[in-house]
Amino acid sequence: MLPEVPSPNDPHVRHMRRMFLAVITGSFLFLIPWIAYLSVSLPTRRTVSNWRYAWVGFDAALVVAIGITALCAWRRLQIFVPWAVATATLLCCDAWFDIVLDWNSNELTGSIVTAVAAELPLAALLLYAARKMFRLTVAVAWRRAGRQGPLPPLSRLSLIALTGHEEPPQAAQPEHQDGRRRGHDEPPRGPDDGRGDQRAP
Template structure:
């Protein structure tokens, strides 16, 4: 309801501004004197400084509120460029305003807007899983190589060859193949590092017929592994301490609402995956899962499946509701 009212308000404002803008174009004088010229510009620049400062503060703390603040700062920079150029057009130094707008204010606004969009969409490359990816995932040598590189943070082919006990040329060839798939990248100093990316699992019916058996076998093995992982997590849930978190719920959603929820979840997941691109002090490799599916209509004792009902009936079993949530996720290297 609120969303519909807001959209109606925005649409009505856009329509009303059209005749108002036409009216101003024909009625406003070409020039106008003001007694608050200094206050207007000083106040505007103070607001711009505040936006820069707050955006930097939020960015340092990796707060999601940095996104609208970056967008607001970009908008103010565009306004600054517009009014500087238009109001100084007849002044002797108007070319200074034009140069500032072209080379400083507008480019900086574009960078901030681009960064805001990158933060909003996750900032991690995303693509569909291919048969070539499945071949890499099924090859133990490639899996061991990526895990060793992830544990080291960064390494040269020589260091990896020594750690793995493989010839250097063989390790270099595997690194190049992984780089073609976007799994690793080579830095300017020659060191190799893992590269985050999101791989969307394919829909079996949309896979080419010759590749369908291989993809089906991969998906079956993947979900069997997920079941084993969740079973292990349930058995060891009391050992995780603060490293074991989870929530579950049953609710009513439309398909569009569920799609929006999944998109927001993926954005949040990606943002946290980008926090640490290598192992650091006080960090651990954490498995994160999310599944959403239609609740079985014919499940017996459905009321007992409610987390609240289960906890109320057996308070000592409330910890069971903290099991790691399961989720059909895009594969992220380093989070297998």
């Protein structure tokens, strides 16, 4: 039994959507001046005492993410898609901070080589696989929803295009035995209509 898909016109769904849009849009607008403030207020140098724990903790989280992503891939689970995206994001962050924080040190060459040879290619592979699997899943849902024609690009596919809430095409009207279609206002024919008097004498 397929789960019930809430209608986009449901008041609760519309309320939650408005709240989500308000939060995500407000966060975007807030971060723009915040980044400008940080760019002029943060010091260029700072000594920290937990540097080792910060990087060990980050790399531990990265190892866990890679391990879960690999496990999901081996078991062919749909949750592989978000885990692959999250792991790719962590890899890109790792490459960024390695290069930026080692910019004026003797370790810059090693950071660039690691980023170019390992972190960024692995991130690109995970993003490619996630996009491929997501598109295949959407293609299956597209066909099962009765959609015709090629699947549109994911960047243009509506969130509710596969829920079945859009008005389906009008069903074909039944035909008479003589090949004509019955109109909506045409009464059904009786056994004697148009055939003369067939009553028994």
